[in-house]
Amino acid sequence: MAAAAATTCSSCRRTRPALPAPAAALVVALLAAVLGASAGAGQQLDVGYYSKTCPAAEDIVRNETAAAVRESPDLAAALLRLHYHDCFVQGCDASVLLDSTPGNTAEKDAMPNGSLRGFDLVARVKDHLETACPATVSCADILALMARDAVALSKGPSWPVALGRRDGRTSAAATCAQLPPLRGDINLLLQAFAAKGLDARDLVVLSGAHTLGKAHCPSYADRLYPSSADPALDARYVDRLRMRCNAGDSNSTSELDPGSCVTFDTSYYRHVARRRGLLRSDAYLMDHRFTRAYVLQAASGRYDGHFFHDFAVSMAKMASIGVLTGDQGEIRTKCNVVN
Numbered sequence: 001m002a003a004a005a006a007t008t009c010s011s012c013r014r015t016r017p018a019l020p021a022p023a024a025a026l027v028v029a030l031l032a033a034v035l036g037a038s039a040g041a042g043q044q045l046d047v048g049y050y051s052k053t054c055p056a057a058e059d060i061v062r063n064e065t066a067a068a069v070r071e072s073p074d075l076a077a078a079l080l081r082l083h084y085h086d087c088f089v090q091g092c093d094a095s096v097l098l099d100s101t102p103g104n105t106a107e108k109d110a111m112p113n114g115s116l117r118g119f120d121l122v123a124r125v126k127d128h129l130e131t132a133c134p135a136t137v138s139c140a141d142i143l144a145l146m147a148r149d150a151v152a153l154s155k156g157p158s159w160p161v162a163l164g165r166r167d168g169r170t171s172a173a174a175t176c177a178q179l180p181p182l183r184g185d186i187n188l189l190l191q192a193f194a195a196k197g198l199d200a201r202d203l204v205v206l207s208g209a210h211t212l213g214k215a216h217c218p219s220y221a222d223r224l225y226p227s228s229a230d231p232a233l234d235a236r237y238v239d240r241l242r243m244r245c246n247a248g249d250s251n252s253t254s255e256l257d258p259g260s261c262v263t264f265d266t267s268y269y270r271h272v273a274r275r276r277g278l279l280r281s282d283a284y285l286m287d288h289r290f291t292r293a294y295v296l297q298a299a300s301g302r303y304d305g306h307f308f309h310d311f312a313v314s315m316a317k318m319a320s321i322g323v324l325t326g327d328q329g330e331i332r333t334k335c336n337v338v339n
Ligand code: HEM
Pocket: 076, 077, 078, 080, 081, 084, 115, 117, 180, 181, 182, 183, 189, 206, 207, 209, 210, 212, 213, 214, 215, 216, 217, 218, 219, 256, 279, 281
């Protein structure tokens, strides 16, 4: 099924404004500023990084991703989340893809990463790239490109991805503590983002990624049970969720953006504004002046173009966290093992 055919929400039937040209230019300018700051100590990332060494790289990634997402639209969510979990833990170095080894539990096998998906697809894309241009395109760049393409294929924005990341050689489960906490409060979320050079706008904008995908019951069951449900969650919605998620059930899932979970749009914000954000972290966005105002604005449905633009900018910032460049790290030939 084509991703387009999977659209279910009424807002998605409108013609979505493409990123206007001046906004696209702004994205590129901001990207340059972000990358200049973050990679200042070493070499910088570059949008045309593979233009000579592997000119087909972006096409290969896009075609493979498109074929996979056409077949299973929900894979777009998996790819977007993989890139986020990569970047927040030890920087965007594809450490999230490495397998555990005897004596070392890798990030992949840490608790918060238990439901990450899409590893096989990334491996397939890497194999194609190794055939076309051996030992050239890093797994970290593949993740950044696939996340961008996944969003675009889900009817979201697209943006230029600066490339030239290299792959890390280590991955440790303990470092996953750097991921923003699901439970706590808005201040803990803001702190976790600030620790990565991201601000309140990035938090509320990137949380918009929850317009795609699903959460497993244990991620939100504590808002429904045992006796007192989370007052921040709409009571009627609690009743509906309880029918899908029994305490102790670890397999069932609920859509993060009900009715529109394979379409990238602003309906997630409408759910959050109505106290129907599925995760605690979604609900916390209503507890801070700026993030709340952003949610309400995006929920109005009149700022879809702004959100798309903001998302592209924040993704570019996230994609530059702690990158390895130059002679740091390596270009893995298989994404799940170091060379
Ligand atoms: C603000 C802090 C965040 C927290 C606490 C958080 C937490 C979570 C949790 C608990 C799930 C459900 C996992 C499961 O039960 O299987 C989830 C799903 C997801 N998250 Fe987040 N997340 C955050 C931010 C982000 C960001 C910044 C992105 C991307 C830019 C993102 C993308 C996604 C996607 C796409 C899914 C659905 C995955 C799928 O369907 O396989 N999240 N998140």
